[in-house]
Amino acid sequence: MIRSILISSLLLAALNNIFVFAQNQKNAPIEIADRREIFVDKQLITQLSGVEVLMHHPHNEGKVLAFDRPWEGNFSAYCTIIQDKDLFRLYYRGVRESGKDGNDSEVTCYAESKDGINWVKPALGIYELDGSKQNNVVLAHHVPASHNFSPFLDANPNANPQERYKALAGTQKSGLMAFVSADGIHWKKKQETPVFTKGVFDSQNTVFWSESEKLYVCYFRIWSDGGFSKYQGFRSVGRTVSKDFVNWSEPVAMTFGDAPLDHLYTQQTAPYIRAPHMYLAIGARFMPKRQVLTPEEAAVLKVDPKYFNDCSDAVLMSSRGGNAYDRTFIESYIRPGIGLENWVSRSNYPVLNVVQTSPTELSVYVNESYAQPSAHIKRYSLRLDGFASIHAPAVGGYMITKPLVFKGKELEINYSTSAAGDVKVEILDADGNPIPGFKVFDSKVIIGNEIKRIVSWNQNTNVSSLAGKAIQLKFYLKDADLYSYKFNP
Structure with a gap:
């Protein structure tokens, strides 16, 4: 009887360890290095609020x-x-x-x-x-x-x-x-x-x-x-x-x-x-x-x-x-x-x-x-990159990525806005908390239509202090489309 209980306990412990390992793997930050990410899938997205992933026709x-x-x-x-x-x-x-x-x-x-x-x-x-x-x-x-x-x-x-x-x-x-x-x-x-x-x-x-x-x-x-x-x-x-x-x-x-x-x-x-x-x-x-x-x-x-x-x-x-x-x-x-x-x-x-x-x-x-x-x-x-976008109407909304680990020193985006629209970017830690110096009110408001734009916060474009750490990107969009993003060396 005792032996059966011991075996059952060991089996439950092993199954629990497997479950914890699987959860940790599932929640592990995604290594994107300096890759460009486009929006033909939703695999790096954790939340959409007031925005949608929109396919664009050639x-x-x-x-x-x-x-x-x-x-x-x-x-x-x-x-x-x-x-x-x-x-x-x-x-x-x-x-x-x-x-x-x-x-x-x-x-x-x-x-x-x-x-x-x-x-x-x-x-x-x-x-x-x-x-x-x-x-x-x-x-x-x-x-x-x-x-x-x-x-x-x-x-x-x-x-x-x-x-x-x-x-x-x-x-x-x-x-x-x-x-x-x-x-x-x-x-x-x-x-x-x-x-x-x-x-x-x-x-x-x-x-x-x-x-x-x-x-x-x-x-x-x-x-x-x-x-x-x-x-x-x-x-x-x-x-x-x-x-x-x-x-x-x-x-x-x-x-x-x-x-x-x-x-x-x-x-x-x-x-x-x-x-x-x-x-x-x-x-x-x-x-x-x-x-x-x-x-x-x-x-x-x-x-x-x-x-x-x-x-x-x-x-x-x-x-x-x-x-x-x-x-x-x-x-x-x-x-x-x-x-x-x-x-x-x-x-x-x-x-x-x-x-x-x-x-x-x-x-x-x-x-x-x-x-x-x-x-x-x-x-x-x-x-370029225009297969799909994160699209926001005039009332605006936001998209949050899953936890990511990047390498590089600046964040580049491919985007377009209306004359009344804009894009702002906030960087969060892995728990979803805004990181000081990279909060939404620090972000320069981006207006225009560009294949390549470097994001800045209080005139600062350098994000190298966050490289190698788990972060999330939160894009605030209003009457705008975000086609891609990447970190540059």
């Missing part, structure tokens, strides 16, 4: 590239844009007639731009098509790689210079094949056998080097009920990682919190250039059998008869690594435009990667008018 800037070459055409898709210093590189599948995934008529095409707006298709002279090498094709006859060729510029500091560019491509039958390139134009297989086979892959399967995880990360097509091998349920996403781009981990299915499942035809997951620990997924949400066009309307637009029975739009998700997506925003991020040509199957598919096209502007690109002679890419613009 502005339509019009068509920038038509799929008008004989080897491109109506079914060009699965596009990727890469910013390499002062050059933008665009890769996309070229194919004029629909056919079996991975057939030999599919090629990988290339265009480039100095500003992300005006594009040229250089005559590369690499592959012969229809008796001529005067084309912009960087991959052909590599069945089935050109179906969904997905390249990236390797940010791994230890990467081989001859493999600065890498890519994955393939179907379920072939598995994902690895390709490498020194210049982003001349590609070769890294090896003759696939590097990863445990997926369905009937989509664009994105891959990149993660600075925060120190791994190569691949997000690829699976199905919600069929898993890694069967076409059942909803089109969904799996994840695998690698240290060397050749040997990949056992795959895991991505989760979506409490959000309802959508058909995610593409997910386009990639690090955000100004905050690479944040992975943005501006993907295509597919709505099967949600038909808008009549057969007669489709015929006028010359839409392929098999491709007007559905519609799709773009959604915004995010991840901080691991196998979880955050779906703070369920609503559409980019809606189909005015005109029936925008309401066909597999249109409105975002191009992989968000790029910076001016000191104040980001660009998002979308593949539109699919399965039609007018198929093209359109550019959308938004301010």
Whole structure:
């Protein structure tokens, strides 16, 4: 009896210790160092009062590239844009007639731009098509790689210079094949056998080097009920990682919190250039059998008869690594435009990667008018960090972060106010008490619209005395938007 009581007491003590440890871990301050934090999720927010996390929709800037070459055409898709210093590189599948995934008529095409707006298709002279090498094709006859060729510029500091560019491509039958390139134009297989086979892959399967995880990360097509091998349920996403781009981990299915499942035809997951620990997924949400066009309307637009029975739009998700997506925003991020040509199957598919096209502007690109002679890419613009904000109405309100630990000496914010609005910042200790010298009445009232503003308290911008300690930030906003914040060295 005594022994049973002793064992029970020890077990309860152990369980209590586990509970206390878990609580301590849950309440531990979050290390943000000098990272930029944006508001595509609520993971660093502890309280909102009178304010909301608001998604902002990009502005339509019009068509920038038509799929008008004989080897491109109506079914060009699965596009990727890469910013390499002062050059933008665009890769996309070229194919004029629909056919079996991975057939030999599919090629990988290339265009480039100095500003992300005006594009040229250089005559590369690499592959012969229809008796001529005067084309912009960087991959052909590599069945089935050109179906969904997905390249990236390797940010791994230890990467081989001859493999600065890498890519994955393939179907379920072939598995994902690895390709490498020194210049982003001349590609070769890294090896003759696939590097990863445990997926369905009937989509664009994105891959990149993660600075925060120190791994190569691949997000690829699976199905919600069929898993890694069967076409059942909803089109969904799996994840695998690698240290060397050749040997990949056992795959895991991505989760979506409490959000309802959508058909995610593409997910386009990639690090955000100004905050690479944040992975943005501006993907295509597919709505099967949600038909808008009549057969007669489709015929006028010359839409392929098999491709007007559905519609799709773009959604915004995010991840901080691991196998979880955050779906703070369920609503559409980019809606189909005015005109029936925008309401066909597999249109409105975002191009992989968000790029910076001016000191104040980001660009998002979308593949539109699919399965039609007018198929093209359109550019959308938004301010830097402007995916979402903490938005306050005229009556004002505040947002408080969770306890954070930073390094640096000044606090930078990206914000906008009305002429009547303003922003003030208070720094609290881990228990929520205002810290002397950094109270709200010490804060300089900030009015304006700036990508970068340094916060001050009584003319003092130096917060280095608080570095390494657990603090909370309390932002007071009135008729204003806060897009991001970070601590600077």
